[in-house]
Amino acid sequence: MKATLLPRENVRLAWFKAENVKFQHDRKVELSYTQHNLQQDAISRTGTFQIVFQDVPKQVPASQIVIFDKALGLPQSYSRTSGSVGPRLSTEWQDDLDLEITDRLVTYGTGKEEIKVEPPPPHLRNRLKEIEIRERDDLVTRKLVVKNLTARPIDGLQVKLYENKDIRFEKSKVEAFKKDPPEYTWLVNVQPDATGMVEFTLKLHVTKTFEIEKDLPPGAARTSPGRAPPLAQAANAPPFMNRED
Amino acid sequence: MKINPPPVQFIVFSGGGGLVSRRQVVKIVPGLNTFDIDDVPAAFDPRTATVELLNAPAGMELVQLNVKRPDKSIMNQFIQREKGAATNIINAATDLRGQNREKIIQMIESTHYRAYEDVLGSFTAIISSKVEKEVDLEVRYFVEDARIKWEPSLHISIDKDAKAATIEGFIVVMNNSDFTYPQCELGFAEFELERQPDESGGYLNELQEEQAAQNIVPQSKMMQNLRRMKNLVL
Known part of the structure; x- marks a missing residue:
């Protein structure tokens, strides 16, 4: 394209125009839990969305995007793209304000505890008698409630659940659309001003480790080679220390 | 002889600067012909400066190129x-x-x-010839000036009911140098860079950024900063 670049001026050049480009909204909400938030009664979640345009005739580099609503003729959002991938152009993922998502605790079942006793490692044998490991599997059922705040149906919201080493997927009321551990995906369709939901059960593996100290003769102070605790503290010290993993 | 070939093509790089091609018909006479090329910015990279004689007959060749940038501290x-x-x-x-x-x-x-990059450098081509002929002389050089750059921008109008969109692509070119590039073919190259420039603004978004961009300290070794070309828009 031919143009004149004048000194100390910005020039805006028309590059291309493509009409009737098909697009879709990809929406998702990603869930990953920790031992702490898995037990929370309610967690407010935020979904994200991107707009994917198909068959864009030009290869577009990373650039800014201003999205207008054709009916209103007003800008709707400012976004960016990381550039075309073949004929596909997508915006960056942005927070989705069309959805209200709440993640609620349905049930919390504490599992049966199993106790294992192991000898202490060599460098602690002077102090510890044994190490006690208590393990259990808790079953936690949670329900994700998605409310559609728009006047249009929302199809294909992806609810993605990610497992980690302690929190594993157990089962769900509705079969997952895709199971690819550690990732499980459900597709949710929500009618206008209505709610949709996904309910699933997770297994939480809880491990508690107790260091059982050696019994001392009555009246003997417990000391360590580096630092001697005050006598009163030593006398009141519990018979064991515990550590939760 | 002083000549001032007009720019015919300017490929602006996304990280700043660009490759300028200038062309002019010159009359070559038998013997040594010296051409001083006017309006070469001091920001030009002498290592990338080339002169090409298009449609040159046998017996006509480029003997040497003299390039000089003015002393920076004096300027x-x-x-x-x-x-x-x-x-x-x-x-x-x-x-x-x-x-x-x-x-x-x-x-x-x-x-x-005004910055050092806005003063003039010196670029002289010496051509030897055994014949007299008019040829196209093309000069090319890379301008190491971060104040010249480009950025694409998209306006997308979406029709939610019809699920169809109209995409309009624009290219915003920033020329904060003192040089004019009149009616030349523009190209826009996007590169992966070794290191990102300090600032990325200066286009039409914010007045303060736009004006601050005029005071960017131009970087040297911009060509070495290029890693791989990703895209070329012509």
């Missing part, structure tokens, strides 16, 4: 002095509402933002 002293003079004009002006207001402001602004 900077001159520029500082000019900036001081511009400030004095503003301070001493009793009435800047007259007929020449726009001209004066333009001149002061140009002086205020």
Whole structure:
């Protein structure tokens, strides 16, 4: 394209125009839990969305995007793209304000505890008698409630659940659309001003480790080679220390 | 002989600077022909400077290229002095509402933002020939000036009911140098860079950023910063 670049001026050049480009909204909400938030009664979640345009005739580099609503003729959002991938152009993922998502605790079942006793490692044998490991599997059922705040149906919201080493997927009321551990995906369709939901059960593996100290003769102070605790503290010290993993 | 070939193509790089091609028909006479090329910015990279003789007959060849950039510290002293003079004009002006207001402001602004890269370098081509002929002489050089760059911008109008969109692509080109590139073919190259430039603004978004971009300290070794070309828009 031919143009004149004048000194100390910005020039805006028309590059291309493509009409009737098909697009879709990809929406998702990603869930990953920790031992702490898995037990929370309610967690407010935020979904994200991107707009994917198909068959864009030009290869577009990373650039800014201003999205207008054709009916209103007003800008709707400012976004960016990381550039075309073949004929596909997508915006960056942005927070989705069309959805209200709440993640609620349905049930919390504490599992049966199993106790294992192991000898202490060599460098602690002077102090510890044994190490006690208590393990259990808790079953936690949670329900994700998605409310559609728009006047249009929302199809294909992806609810993605990610497992980690302690929190594993157990089962769900509705079969997952895709199971690819550690990732499980459900597709949710929500009618206008209505709610949709996904309910699933997770297994939480809880491990508690107790260091059982050696019994001392009555009246003997417990000391360590580096630092001697005050006598009163030593006398009141519990018979064991515990550590939760 | 002094010549001033007009720019025919300017490929602007996304990280700043660009490759300038200038072309002019010149008459070559038998013997040695010396051409001093005018209006070469001091920001040109002498290592990338080339001269090509298009449609040159046998017996005509480029003998040597002399390139020189002016001394930076001396030029900077001159520029500082000019900036001081511009400030004095503003301070001493009793009435800047007259007929020449726009001209004066333009001149002061140009002086205020002037940098070493806006002064002229020297580029001389010596051509030897056994014949007399008019040939196209093409000069190419990379301009190491971060004040010249480009950025794409998209306006997308979406029809939620029809699920169809209209995409309009624009290219915003920033030329904060003192040089004009009149009616030349523009190309826009996107590169992966070794290191990102310090600032990325200066286009049409924010007035402060846009004006601050005129004071960018131009970087040297911009060509070495290029890692891989990703895209070329012509």
